[in-house]
Amino acid sequence: MKAAGTRLSVRRESLKRLPAVGAPEAAGNERLSKRPRRPVQGNASGRQFAAQSGASAAGDSDSDSTGDEQVVFNQSEELSLYEKKRLKNIQENAEFFASLNMLETARMLWGVGGKGPKKQNTPKREKVKDSGEQRIVRRSQRLLMLKSTDSAEPELLIKTSEETIDRFSGPLAMVAIDEKDSKKTEDLMKTWLGISQGKSRVKTKQPKELKTYKSSLKRMTIQESFVAKVTPKRVCALAIHPSEQRFLVAAGSTYGYIGIWDLSSRVNDVVAVGQFKPHCSSINCLHFSPANSAEILSVSSDGSIRCGNVAAAVFDEVYVSKDWDTSSFDFLSEDGSTLLVSHWDGDVAIVDRRTGSNSGEQNAHLGLNYLRMVSVHPLERHYFATAAAQCATIYDIRNLKRSSAKAVAHMNPHSRRVNSAYFSPVTGNSVVTTSMDDMIRVFDTSAIIPEIPCVASITHNNNTGRWLSKFQAVWDPKKEDCFVVGSMVRPRQIDVFHSTGIKVHEFKHAEWLGSVCSINVMHPTKNVLVGGNSSGRLHVFMDNGLSG
Structure with missing residues (x-):
């Protein structure tokens, strides 16, 4: 104490x-x-x-x-x-x-017997009553694709309710988007027309040994001049001209843009690129016509297919759907006169370009959800493969009906959405599928039976996310048992696989390939690979002997 x-x-x-x-x-x-x-x-x-x-x-x-x-x-x-x-x-x-x-100390700080400063109540903003009249809103002339003038912009009346974008109707002139590039676009169109003269059908190459094919891939390189921005938006489709004289690449993007790039032309370090806008929505598929390479056909989500004819300098309507739901197409005939068109809701349509009608000759419902694409068998052209939600199937055109059609073969299993399914380009003995379950599968279609066996399964990260185009494994026309596909691996690369599941090669470059190339295409006869990314830029790997 x-x-x-x-x-x-x-x-x-x-x-x-x-x-x-x-x-x-x-x-x-x-x-x-x-x-x-x-x-x-x-x-x-x-x-x-x-x-x-x-x-x-x-x-x-x-x-x-x-x-x-x-x-x-x-x-x-x-x-x-x-x-x-x-x-x-x-x-x-x-x-x-x-x-x-x-x-006492608290009273000295806050004032004797006082309290802190009172918070002033801000008056509530009164709601503006809708008078029902149309609002006057200024719109950009550049976005409206109007000529810029020195005068003030016109005031356009737009409705207060939501407006729908009208798709283009009728033929469209093949003119450059930017008038400054009109001269360059004209030269590009002349080049395109010049290399398309004569027959454009590609002769089938003899199959190479895998070792020889792998060596040829190693000789393919990329450099600064092989990288260019071809479309203003994300690349969704690619097509390469079959000419062996000059290399011409077409790219389709979101918002309906098509860009044409002449790889063999470069003046004063300026790439020869022409940009057009024949559609008002994403372009899902592009093909040069197998009979006339002066024509390029494109399908868009706006429900239309157009044929760009460089000789006539016009984009003509080939097919127009009632709804904005077209997803893909392929050629039913070797000359490209008949098309098979797929719709997102599971419908397919057969279109004959020779009839002059743009509504289609036959329609059928397949009963599929999210029908992403169709691929026609290269030899037995009545068979076509489909890629849809959680399934890849094969149908026979001869069995199509208006109400519903049943598949003649199934390619299982797919636990998630299938992005693509392509027949091998020469014999059609294999189908490669790319699925969102992070798998690439190869099926043996040498015999069309109800259950197609899976011969190879490759684990591959296909989760591209929202802002990248979906991966699609596509065959190399020069080697029908090998295919190319984009990759999410860092450093960025483009993969080449064999149909047995073996990785053959990786295209990569630390300086000139720094993004994901979701869409890829191989030249039918030359060692040229083109990959497109989400910013509209194309990357080209080419054999050293061709780059000069």
């Missing part, structure tokens, strides 16, 4: 050095004395001890000026040692907090 008193005296000596801020210390002790004390053991001696403790605290407060007081406690026999120590701690804490004068 004596030692405790000595510690308390030292603490009080240190507290005396603190500056006094307001009310005297006795106020805190007075408040302490008014606090009710818990009676000990419920008898009178306990209450007597509480009163004596309060009196002792008051006496100590009055004798603070001397600095040598001692705390005296009632040594009642009825209190245990724990109760005595507890009461002593309570008294010490109360005296310590009373000496700090915290209440």
Whole structure:
């Protein structure tokens, strides 16, 4: 007890050095004395001890000026040692907090008897009533594809309700989007027309040994001049001209743009690129006509197929759907006169370009959800493969009916959406599928049976996300048992696989290939590979002997 008193005296000596801020210390002790004390053991001696403790605290407060007081406690026999120590701690804490004068300090900071500044209530904004009249809104001439003038922009009345974009109707002139590039586009179109003269059918190459094919891929390189921005938006489709004299690449993108790039022409470090806009929605598929390479056919999600004829300098309508739901097409005939068109809702249409009608000759419902694409068998052209939600199937055109058609073969299993399914280009003995379940599968279609066996399964990251085009594994026309596909691996690369699942080669370059090339295409006879990314840029790997 004596030692405790000595510690308390030292603490009080240190507290005396603190500056006094307001009310005297006795106020805190007075408040302490008014606090009710818990009676000990419920008898009178306990209450007597509480009163004596309060009196002792008051006496100590009055004798603070001397600095040598001692705390005296009632040594009642009825209190245990724990109760005595507890009461002593309570008294010490109360005296310590009373000496700090915290209440007075708070009043000095906030003002005597005042409170903090009141928050002003901001008035609520009144809702503007809709008068039902049309609003006058300024629209950009550049976005409207109008000529810029020195006069003020016209004020166009637009409806307050949502507007739908009207798709283009009728033939469209094959003119450049930017008038500044008109001369360059004209030269490009002349080149395109010149290399398309004569027969454009490609002779089938003899199959190479895998070792020889792998060596030829290693000779293919990329350089600065083989990288160019061809479309203003994300690349969704690619096609390469079959000419062996000059290399011409066509790219289709979102918002209906088509870009043509002449790889063999480069004047004053300016690439020969022409851009057109024949559609108003994403272009999902591009093909040069197998009979006339001066024509390029494109299908868009706006429900239309157009044929760009460079000789006539026009984009003609080939097929127009009632809804905006066309997804892909392929040639049913070798001369490209008959097309098979797929729709997202599971319908297919047969279009004969020779009839002059753009509505289609036959329509059928396959009962598929999210019909992404169709691929026609290269030899038995009445068979075609489909890629849809969680399934890849083969149908026979001879069995198509208006109400519903049944598949003649199934390629299982696919647990998620199938992005693509392509027959091998020469014999059609294999089908390669790319699925969102991170798998690439190869099926043996040498015999069309109800259950097509899967001969190879390759684990491949196909999760491209929202802002990249979906991966599509496509065959190399020069080697029909090998295919190319984009890759999410870092450093960025383009993969080449064999139909057995063996990786044959990786196209990559630390400086000139730094993005994901989701869409890829191989030249039918030359060692040229073109890959497109999500910014409209194309990357070309070419044999060293061809780059000169």
